[in-house]
Amino acid sequence: MTKLKQIWQLVGTRIAPLLWLIALICAGFEFALARIIQNVTQQSMLTISLFVVALGAALMIGLGRWLIGRWQTQAQYRLVQRLQTQQMTALMTGPVATENQAGNEQLNGLTTEASLAAPLFIQSVTALAGGTFSFIATSLFGWLSSWLLMVVIVGLCLTALLIPRFMAGRLTQAQDTQQVENGRMQATLLEVLAGRTLLKDYQSEQFGLKLFRQAYQTFADAQYHMGIQQTGTIVLGFALGLFVDIAILGIELLFVGFKMITVGQFAAFAMLTPSFTWLFYSMPGQYAQLSRQLVAAKRLLALGILPEEKHSDLTQKASRQCPTSAASCSGEQLVLQDLSYTYPSAHQPVLQQLNLTIDVATHEKILVTGPSGGGKSTLIQIILGLLVPQAGTIQGQPAGAVSGQLADEIGFVPQVVALFDDTLLQNVTLGRPVTQAAIETVLAQTDLQAFVDRLPQGLATQLHGQTKANVSAGELQKIGLARALVAKRAMLLLDEPFANLDAASAKALSQRLKSLPIAMMVISHRLDIAQFWDRALRLENGRLNEESLAKPK
Numbered sequence: 001m002t003k004l005k006q007i008w009q010l011v012g013t014r015i016a017p018l019l020w021l022i023a024l025i026c027a028g029f030e031f032a033l034a035r036i037i038q039n040v041t042q043q044s045m046l047t048i049s050l051f052v053v054a055l056g057a058a059l060m061i062g063l064g065r066w067l068i069g070r071w072q073t074q075a076q077y078r079l080v081q082r083l084q085t086q087q088m089t090a091l092m093t094g095p096v097a098t099e100n101q102a103g104n105e106q107l108n109g110l111t112t113e114a115s116l117a118a119p120l121f122i123q124s125v126t127a128l129a130g131g132t133f134s135f136i137a138t139s140l141f142g143w144l145s146s147w148l149l150m151v152v153i154v155g156l157c158l159t160a161l162l163i164p165r166f167m168a169g170r171l172t173q174a175q176d177t178q179q180v181e182n183g184r185m186q187a188t189l190l191e192v193l194a195g196r197t198l199l200k201d202y203q204s205e206q207f208g209l210k211l212f213r214q215a216y217q218t219f220a221d222a223q224y225h226m227g228i229q230q231t232g233t234i235v236l237g238f239a240l241g242l243f244v245d246i247a248i249l250g251i252e253l254l255f256v257g258f259k260m261i262t263v264g265q266f267a268a269f270a271m272l273t274p275s276f277t278w279l280f281y282s283m284p285g286q287y288a289q290l291s292r293q294l295v296a297a298k299r300l301l302a303l304g305i306l307p308e309e310k311h312s313d314l315t316q317k318a319s320r321q322c323p324t325s326a327a328s329c330s331g332e333q334l335v336l337q338d339l340s341y342t343y344p345s346a347h348q349p350v351l352q353q354l355n356l357t358i359d360v361a362t363h364e365k366i367l368v369t370g371p372s373g374g375g376k377s378t379l380i381q382i383i384l385g386l387l388v389p390q391a392g393t394i395q396g397q398p399a400g401a402v403s404g405q406l407a408d409e410i411g412f413v414p415q416v417v418a419l420f421d422d423t424l425l426q427n428v429t430l431g432r433p434v435t436q437a438a439i440e441t442v443l444a445q446t447d448l449q450a451f452v453d454r455l456p457q458g459l460a461t462q463l464h465g466q467t468k469a470n471v472s473a474g475e476l477q478k479i480g481l482a483r484a485l486v487a488k489r490a491m492l493l494l495d496e497p498f499a500n501l502d503a504a505s506a507k508a509l510s511q512r513l514k515s516l517p518i519a520m521m522v523i524s525h526r527l528d529i530a531q532f533w534d535r536a537l538r539l540e541n542g543r544l545n546e547e548s549l550a551k552p553k
Contacts, residue, residue: 007297008121011083015075016121019068023130026064027137030275033057034141034268041264068126075122083114083300112182113303117296124290131278131286138275145265149255153276156244160237160279164287167233171291174226179299181219188215226292233284241280248273334358334491334519339392340542341378350375351382351389352542360491360519365532368523370539376523379539380495383521384412411484415496417476424452425459428482442485446478447512474505481512492520498529506530 036054135157142150192199192208199208252269255261261269274281336356342349350373358364370376381387383394420427428442439459443449455461463471471479477497484492494513498506507530513520514532522533537544 003298003301006301007294010301011079011117011120011293011297013075013079013122015071016126019071019122019126020129022064022068023126024133026061026130027133029057029060029064030134030272031137031141033061034138034272037271038145038262038264038268041262041267068130072119072122072126076118079118079122080115083118087114087300087303112179113296113300117293117300120290120293120297124286124293127286128283128290131275131283134275135278138272141272142269145268146255146261149251149261149269152251153248156247157276157279159240159244160283163233163237163240163280163284167229167236167284167288168291170229171233171288172295174222174229175292175295176299178219178222178226179295181215181222185212185215185219188212230285230288233288237280237284241277244280245273245277248276332359332361334360335394336383337393339379339382339389339394341375341382341387341389349542350378354379354392354539354543356537356544358491358519358521363517363519365513365519365534366521367533367536368521368539368544369525369527369536372525374539375542376539377495380412380493380523383410383493409490411487411489411492413477413480413484413492413494413497415499417480419463419471419476419479421463423457423460423462424455424479427463427479428459429486430483432486434486438486442482445485445512445516446482447508448475448478448482451475451478473500474502474509477501477505477509485516485518490519492516492518494520494522496524497522498524498526503528 033054036050036057040050040054139150139154142153188211192212196205196208199205249270252261252266256263256266334357336354339351339354340349341351356366358366368376368379378387382389425439428439428448440449443452452458477500481492481494481497497509497513501509506526506528510530510532513522514530535546537546
């Protein structure tokens with residue numbers, strides 16, 4: 001029951017109960033129309049009043065179904081947008097360091113699950129409710145006309161309930177498999193597209209195509225299997241429906257022949273027969289759709305997608321609360337004490353009783369070097385709160401001076417600086433309110449002003465996302481540094497800022513870092529750079545050790 005409540009909170013909408021009420025009213029008008037037809041047939045005459053009432057009932061049924069269809073379309077459109085917005089909010093406010101599989105599931109949820117789960121209550125449950133209401137109204141009419149005939153018809157119709165019971169497990173398993181394979185196919189496509197330059201350079205395009213074909217074939221097979229299960233459900237329902245349809249007609253004629261019902265009652269029953277055989281012709285297909293949508297909704301819940309009303313609380317708390325593993329600077333020192341971390345699949349710890357103290361108040365600058373795989377990236381993720389160490393603490397000094405979330409205190413400049421399809425100004429500010437004076441200061445600190453002056457529209461010049469059009473590696477690094485400086489953090493954390501720079505650009509960046517009045521920790525493999533650091537440390541065998549580096553010539 002709790003799971004059902006969560007699903008309702010996720011994909012439910014206030015208009016759904018209204019649609020069910022309209023379906024119930026339409027069923028009532030169907031009952032009234034059947035009674036009118038019975039009376040007209042029995043009396044062998046149609047009065048104007050009966051004609052008007054019958055016409056009014058038919059119009060109300062048509063209007064109700066039109067309203068249901070129109071409101072279903074509008075509500076589903078809004079709900080898909082809401083689900084996708086909720087998922088993007090969860091992605092943006094949730095943890096960044098996720099496994100590839102989890103990231104693929106989130107992408108699949110955004111592109112596929114949301115649109116699949118949205119019609120669960122609006123369409124599928126509404127269709128099942130409307131059919132059920134019509135069936136009940138028809139059964140009530142039948143009971144008032146001939147309870148014996150009604151018992152026989154209902155007994156035949158109840159065999160339709162065997163269809164969901166027989167197909168439920170198969171449909172759920174097939175849908176779950178299809179969604180998993182869809183996520184894997186999308187992940188493979190992204191991997192191939194991301195590596196297309198490399199594949200083209202080594203003339204290995206066929207390798208990438210082979211990977212995608214294999215993933216797509218597996219997805220297509222799962223999709224085909226799902227289609228077979230759906231078709232089997234519909235065909236089984238149609239075959240049973242055809243049998244029951246003929247059986248009902250034959251039984252009704254027998255009842256007429258034995259004068260157990262009148263011709264008028266027979267005519268009314270004949271009009272209402274689709275409400276009985278709905279259980280066979282329509283219900284199996286609707287149930288199959290409901291099963292698919294239910295699987296999609298459960299997968300969205302598994303991804304941590306919260307109901308809409310809880311997202312405002314989530315985003316507000318994100319600005320006030322600090323993850324238990326995140327570092328916090330008090331404005332004086334950042335202290336890492338006895339940190340240890342071992343990856344689940346590893347036998348040896350990548351960090352082992354690591355200790356580090358950075359003097360934030362005096363703007364101390366630390367350079368961390370070390371071999372590949374030595375734990376530098378792990379150390380970054382722990383400081384940023386993306387990984388939780390198995391032992392040790394990360395806290396500001398003096399003790400107990402924890403002052404809020406990491407995002408308010410440490411600015412991060414990644415190795416790969418992302419660009420977005422927007423202006424240079426927006427790429428620097430990322431939508432944050434920044435004064436013109438602050439922008440000018442940051443441009444001077446990062447030496448970006450010369451680049452801005454060369455652009456046709458200055459800061460208003462449009463950049464082109466990850467294609468990095470008109471932006472060199474050095475300029476890209478300056479943009480990343482400018483973003484961090486705009487935030488006015490107490491400390492900066494830079495991951496391989498010199499990796500893609502030539503010697504001249506690396507020297508210029510070193511000089512800028514040295515002149516900045518801010519504490520920082522810089523991770524770098526390169527040692528042929530001008531000294532900007534106060535201390536150089538080498539991360540090896542899980543520990544940090546002082547390292548004496550010769551000044552570059």
